[in-house]
Amino acid sequence: MHKLPQEEVVQQLVNLLQSELTHSRPVRIPYIGTFRIVHHTSDIREEKDGSLFITPPQDELDFHPEIELSPED
Amino acid sequence: MTNDPFTHRLAELLNAEPKEVLAALERLALRIRSELEQDGIAVVEGLGTFRATDGGVTLDPEPRLSRYFNRPYESLKPVVVQTPAGDTSYQKTDIVPSHETGQAEPGAEEEEGAEAERAEETEPAPVNDVTGEKEPEVPEEPETPEEETVEPEDAAPAGPVIPAEAETVPEEEEAALDEEVPDTGEPVVQPPEAAHTVSSNGPPPVEEETEPAAAAGEPEELDEFPPPTQKREVPDEAEHRRRPVWIPLLFFLLIGGVIAVYVLTRPIGGPTVVERPAPEQPAPADEPRPADVDPDAPAPVDEPAETPAAPEEPFDPLRGNAIHVDRGGYTWIYASLPDMAAAEEVAQDFRRQGFRSGVIVERTDARTFYRVGVGQFQTQEEATAALNQMPPLPANTPGNPWLRRINQ
Numbered sequence A: 001m002h003k004l005p006q007e008e009v010v011q012q013l014v015n016l017l018q019s020e021l022t023h024s025r026p027v028r029i030p031y032i033g034t035f036r037i038v039h040h041t042s043d044i045r046e047e048k049d050g051s052l053f054i055t056p057p058q059d060e061l062d063f064h065p066e067i068e069l070s071p072e073d
Numbered sequence B: 001m002t003n004d005p006f007t008h009r010l011a012e013l014l015n016a017e018p019k020e021v022l023a024a025l026e027r028l029a030l031r032i033r034s035e036l037e038q039d040g041i042a043v044v045e046g047l048g049t050f051r052a053t054d055g056g057v058t059l060d061p062e063p064r065l066s067r068y069f070n071r072p073y074e075s076l077k078p079v080v081v082q083t084p085a086g087d088t089s090y091q092k093t094d095i096v097p098s099h100e101t102g103q104a105e106p107g108a109e110e111e112e113g114a115e116a117e118r119a120e121e122t123e124p125a126p127v128n129d130v131t132g133e134k135e136p137e138v139p140e141e142p143e144t145p146e147e148e149t150v151e152p153e154d155a156a157p158a159g160p161v162i163p164a165e166a167e168t169v170p171e172e173e174e175a176a177l178d179e180e181v182p183d184t185g186e187p188v189v190q191p192p193e194a195a196h197t198v199s200s201n202g203p204p205p206v207e208e209e210t211e212p213a214a215a216a217g218e219p220e221e222l223d224e225f226p227p228p229t230q231k232r233e234v235p236d237e238a239e240h241r242r243r244p245v246w247i248p249l250l251f252f253l254l255i256g257g258v259i260a261v262y263v264l265t266r267p268i269g270g271p272t273v274v275e276r277p278a279p280e281q282p283a284p285a286d287e288p289r290p291a292d293v294d295p296d297a298p299a300p301v302d303e304p305a306e307t308p309a310a311p312e313e314p315f316d317p318l319r320g321n322a323i324h325v326d327r328g329g330y331t332w333i334y335a336s337l338p339d340m341a342a343a344e345e346v347a348q349d350f351r352r353q354g355f356r357s358g359v360i361v362e363r364t365d366a367r368t369f370y371r372v373g374v375g376q377f378q379t380q381e382e383a384t385a386a387l388n389q390m391p392p393l394p395a396n397t398p399g400n401p402w403l404r405r406i407n408q
Helices: A006-022 B005-014 B018-039 B063-069 B087-101 B105-122 B126-134 B145-155 B163-180 B186-200 B206-216 B237-242 B246-268 B299-309 B340-352 B380-385
Strands: A027-029 A033-040 A043-046 A052-055 A058-065 B041-044 B048-053 B056-061 B079-081 B330-337 B357-363 B368-377 B402-405
Touching (some): A006 A033, A006 B018, B005 B018, B056 B063, B079 B380, B330 B340, B330 B357, B330 B380, B340 B357, B368 B380
Antiparallel strands (some): A027 A033, A043 A052, B330 B402, B357 B368
């Protein structure tokens, strides 16, 4: 079993991640974590001065890690 | 774990065994963890930056990756809609002193700043459009830049109730005119005053009637005005009380204007009617009966009745048929779809409900999106004011509508 170059693994990992997440499916990468797309809706907020602040909708990459850090001594 | 579908697909892409891929992923995870424990941060090129936080591990995706997943909305940016409340009061209070002194510079700098802030709101000038349609007489004036500036003033106040508003704009413009055209002399200075007095007080004094003659009459209409001796020469007392500083200046300008009109009208010497556009306008509207005009005597009466009907069609920003891209303005985006047919179907559904709706095509770097807009408003304020009249979102559409400029 030969050792795969890490750069190549990461590159293909990102390509596959993009492909899978485009279909709105969460993707779990073993040992690392789960990725999914979260949609934030647009929002209309009234500021203190009476003006309206309208934020656009947005699709954001969300990550839930499987990597666990050892507790600090 | 080798049965994991992602691992299998990654193995296919890498031409490797799933076990090898799993081992590579485990090594990657170990590397990330060790860097996080040592430095609190681990950068994986192409993926992003992992950070150690109190709550565990977070990931800041690379901007390129974030943009990729946010493609449908990547061109959208936050919008701040200012309240239009303070606009009118500001104009009323500040501009009178600058007019009296005849210098707009000291106060005008602040006013210009405020105007610049209001520029986005006023630039689309929905009021001008509307008034322009309602008042066909105004377009005769645009001969000089001064007269062009006078037009919106006459249209905007639409009544003698608020004289301050009518006064404010000409003052600013006068200041600008003084800078632009310093040596035009008396007749050039008069027109703005004449315009503002006409707009503020309907009937008053002689200046109104004589000055516009000087203003508009330089090239063409000089012969059209009657001799100044027939005009009323009683000045408006109300104006004297309000602005006593104006008395000598008004008299001076009045005399100059009368002389200018008198001198200019003399050589040409043909008193004619100023405007008779009414009988000329119906000409294009003769479509229904081009041949029957001669025998019917009342025909000219019918024609002017037809002409005003066409241009006065009001534009309802919310109710109507399609969105006219040429008209510009703002619309509420209700859906953003990658398929034109699907977007048009949604727009048609809104139109069936009576709402003005259309599809706005937007091309990003990678793809084309078809955004379904509802309503067509001249300003952001008008759009937000209509929010409570907007239709509900379709059942399968999350979130709120999004305000967007139609011509971006």
